[in-house]
Structure formats: structure tokens, C-alpha cells
Amino acid sequence: MSSVTASTRFSVLDRSRTREGHTDAEALGDTVRLARELEGLGYHRLWVSEHHGVPGVAGSAPTVLAAAVAAATRSIRVGTGGVMLPNHQPLVVAEQFGVLESLFPGRIDMGLGRSVGFTDGVRKALGRDKDDADDFAGQLDELLGWFRGTSPTRVHARPAEGLTVPPFVLAMGEGAGIAARAGLPMVIGDLRNREKMQRGIDHYRDRFRPSLWAREPYVVISGTVAVAATPEEARRLLVPEAWSMAYSRTHGTFPPLPPAERVEGLTMAAKERGFYESGLAGHIAGTEEQVAHELETVLKETGAQEVLVTTSTYDRDALLDSYRRLAAVVSD
Numbered sequence: 001m002s003s004v005t006a007s008t009r010f011s012v013l014d015r016s017r018t019r020e021g022h023t024d025a026e027a028l029g030d031t032v033r034l035a036r037e038l039e040g041l042g043y044h045r046l047w048v049s050e051h052h053g054v055p056g057v058a059g060s061a062p063t064v065l066a067a068a069v070a071a072a073t074r075s076i077r078v079g080t081g082g083v084m085l086p087n088h089q090p091l092v093v094a095e096q097f098g099v100l101e102s103l104f105p106g107r108i109d110m111g112l113g114r115s116v117g118f119t120d121g122v123r124k125a126l127g128r129d130k131d132d133a134d135d136f137a138g139q140l141d142e143l144l145g146w147f148r149g150t151s152p153t154r155v156h157a158r159p160a161e162g163l164t165v166p167p168f169v170l171a172m173g174e175g176a177g178i179a180a181r182a183g184l185p186m187v188i189g190d191l192r193n194r195e196k197m198q199r200g201i202d203h204y205r206d207r208f209r210p211s212l213w214a215r216e217p218y219v220v221i222s223g224t225v226a227v228a229a230t231p232e233e234a235r236r237l238l239v240p241e242a243w244s245m246a247y248s249r250t251h252g253t254f255p256p257l258p259p260a261e262r263v264e265g266l267t268m269a270a271k272e273r274g275f276y277e278s279g280l281a282g283h284i285a286g287t288e289e290q291v292a293h294e295l296e297t298v299l300k301e302t303g304a305q306e307v308l309v310t311t312s313t314y315d316r317d318a319l320l321d322s323y324r325r326l327a328a329v330v331s332d
Contacts, residue, residue, distance in 0.1 A: 004299045005292065009306040010330050011045035012038055012323065013081040013222065016059035017241075017312045018256040024058035028065060030316055035069045037320055039076040041327040046073075047081035047111055047308065053122045056244055056254045063096040070104040079109025081187065081222075081308065082170045085139045086116045087126050091157055094146035098160025111187060112140060113170035114178075137178045140169070144182075144213070167213055168220065176200040183211025187308060191223030191298065192282030201302055221298065222308040226285040227325035228318070234285040236260045237322060240314040242279030249275050257314045292329045 014034055016027045035046040048065045051057040059065055062080040070078040078100075083093055100108045114136035116128045123129055144167065146157035169179035171188040179186040180203070188200050201219055208217040224241075228234040239260040248254040250272045268276060284294045295307070309326070313319050 005296055005330055008299055008304065008330070009044040010326065011047065011077075011220075011306060011308045012043055013047045013049060013308050013310045014059075015049045015051070015057055015310070015312055016065065018056050018058050019240075019314050020256050020258045020262075022256075027058035028068075031059070031065065032068055032072050034316075034320065034323075035073050035076060035078070038323060039073045041324060042331065043076060043323075043327065044306070045077040045079060045109060045308075047079045047109065049081055050084050050087070050113075052087075052126065053119070054254050056256045063093075063100060066108070067100060067103070070100065070107060075107075077107050077109055078104065079168075080111045082111035082113040082168070084113045084115045085136060085143065086114055087128060090139055090143035091146055091155070093143055094157040094160040097165045098147075098157060098163055101163045101165045102159045108165050109168060110165045111168045111170060112143070114172065114175060136174075137181070140167075140178065140182055140184075143167075148212075171200055171204070176204040177207060180204045180207035180217075181209060183209045183214050185214055185218035185220065187220040187222055189222035189308075189310070191221065191225075191284055194298070194301070197221065198302060201304070218306075219302065219304040220306040220308050221302055221304040222310050224283040224285070224311045225291065225295075225307070225309045225322075225326060226283065226311055226313075227288060227291050227322045227329065229287065231286045231290065233318075234287070234291075234322075235280065237311065237313045237315070237318055238280050238283055238285060239263050241312045242276050245279045246272050246275035257312065259314045288325055288329050291326065295329070 014031045016031045018024055018027045038046055046069055048062045049059050050062045052060055062083055066078050066080060097110050116123055145151050147160050149161045168185045168187050169175050171179055171186045186204050188197055205217045226234045226237040240257040243263040244255055244257055284291055
């Protein structure tokens with residue numbers, strides 16, 4: 001292993017993906033169990049996500065799920081990737097993270113994104129519209145103000161005020177500039193579009209302003225990493241998610257993950273097949289040796305301090321095996 005890989009933190013985002021033939025409750029339980037396994041393997045963080053009205057994702061309430069994960073573990077950092085700030089009142093978000101930090105001191109991360117729901121129906125149900133994302137920078141400033149006790153309302157966020165919960169900005173679109181101006185760590189993906197990702201990282205570093213939260217830029221790169229005994233087995237780990245993404249782009253709904261063998265037997269229309277093949281390309285996937293080489297390359301290119309692995313697949317045993325193999329790669 002290279003020194004650059006050895007000095008890099010490795011963490012995991014688990015989206016609590018539902019699987020064909022399995023319930024939402026099982027998906028949430030899978031996330032909690034995975035967190036315990038990752039803790040034993042030495043991963044730095046386990047983050048959970050926020051999605052609303054998506055058949056293929058059980059994780060709709062990230063701070064609630066983070067509490068369950070933190071309660072089931074002892075040392076791994078736990079957080080959100082992320083809470084979608086435009087969906088919520090900043091005071092309520094501050095209170096939720098204040099409770100988490102009070103219960104699990106020194107272990108909670110506050111990953112924040114600017115999405116407002118994938119469909120008009122979801123946005124309407126949340127009482128939001130697309131334009132609400134435009135004020136993300138203001139919402140972020142208000143949220144951080146609740147922790148510092150600087151709100152002009154004379155209201156105090158209990159128990160958040162005075163606590164330090166590390167904030168991270170999920171950089172999509174304008175997110176890199178917002179993270180830089182706020183002086184916050186940034187999470188950026190994905191690994192399939194290296195040039196775009198590098199432009200975002202350069203923009204962030206060039207414009208970073210030191211803050212109370214971070215004295216210098218901190219870059220987390222995110223994406224799918226799959227490790228198996230053979231390149232073919234690693235590729236099969238990618239199949240369920242690639243098909244679900246292709247299906248969502250051709251049918252308008254994001255389905256539960258199917259077994260790889262079922263996908264491989266499907267007849268797809270040309271458009272769907274194109275999205276599917278594209279979904280399989282560009283990830284870091286292969287044997288330990290192949291993945292180690294690819295990680296070294298991307299880490300040298302980006303100078304990132306951390307990798308957030310976002311792999312989803314139907315076979316949870318194979319997924320855990322991948323994480324075990326990756327842990328061995330980065331600790332050798």
C-alpha cells in the first residue's frame with residue numbers, strides 16, 4: 001500500500017437500499033448491522049441518507065436512523081450524507097443534531113445537502129419547491145448560528161447551543177463554492193466523472209475561507225468501490241444498482257435492488273441497455289491489487305483526505321466481503 005492511501009480515511013455511506021423480496025424494516029436493520037461490522041474493520045464513519053417517497057430506499061429519516069446506528073456501535077463516527085437542509089427548518093435540524101451529540105458525544109457528523117425531493121409530488125408533500133434550494137447558503141448560515149448562539153430571534157437551540165458537531169457540505173452543482181465560502185469540509189462525487197470532480201475540488205480549494213469549523217480545506221471524495229476475488233465478481237456487485245438507475249431513468253421510478261442473476265437474464269430496450277451499461281462503467285472495481293492501484297491514482301490526483309464509499313448491491317454478504325477486502329487493502 002502506498003503512503004498516500006495509508007494516510008487517507010475510509011468511510012461508508014449506506015443508503016438503506018431495499019431489496020426485492022425484503023422489507024423496508026430489513027433494509028434499516030441491514031444498515032445497523034453493517035455499521036457494527038464496519039466499526040470492527042476500522043472504518044472512520046458510517047453515514048446514512050435522506051430520501052422521500054422512493055420505493056428503493058428505506059432511509060427517509062437520517063437523524064433517527066443515525067441514533068439507532070450510534071446506539072448499536074461504540075467508536076465509529078456516525079452521521080448523515082446528508083440531511084437535505086431545504087426540506088427542514090434549521091432550528092429543528094440543530095435541535096436534532098444537538099440531541100445526537102448530547103447522547104453520543106464526539107461521534108456525530110452533520111452532513112448537509114441542498115436537494116428538495118426528486119419529484120413534484122414529493123416536493124409538494126414536503127411543502128417545498130425547487131427554488132428553496134437556491135437559499136441553501138443562507139439556511140446553512142442560520143443552522144450554524146444556532147450552535148453558536150447567534151440567532152437574532154433571541155431563541156436558543158437546546159441542546160445544540162455551545163456544542164460542536166462537525167458540518168460537511170455535500171457538493172452538488174454550486175455546493176463547492178458554498179462549502180468554500182462557509183469554510184466547511186466538502187464531500188464531492190462521483191468517481192465516474194473525474195474531470196468534473198477535480199474542477200469542483202480545485203474551485204473549493206481556491207476559494208476556501210478558514211472558519212471556526214475548519215482552518216483549511218478538507219475534501220472527501222465519494223463513489224462506488226467494489227472489491228472481490230475476481231474482476232467479474234466485482235462487476236457483478238455493480239449490476240443491481242446499475243439496473244435500478246437505468247430503470248429509474250426509463251420508467252420514472254427507482255425500484256428495489258434485484259439480484260444480479262435476474263438482471264443478467266433480462267431483455268432490455270436499447271435506451272435502457274445504454275443507461276445500464278453506462279451505470280456499470282467508471283467505478284473503482286476489481287481485485288485487491290486493481291483497486292489499490294486505482295485508489296492510489298485518484299488520491300494522488302485529488303489530494304483528498306477521505307474516501308466515502310457509497311456501494312449498494314443486492315447481496316449483503318458480498319457487500320460485506322467487499323468492505324472487508326477494501327479494509328485489508330488500505331491497512332496493509
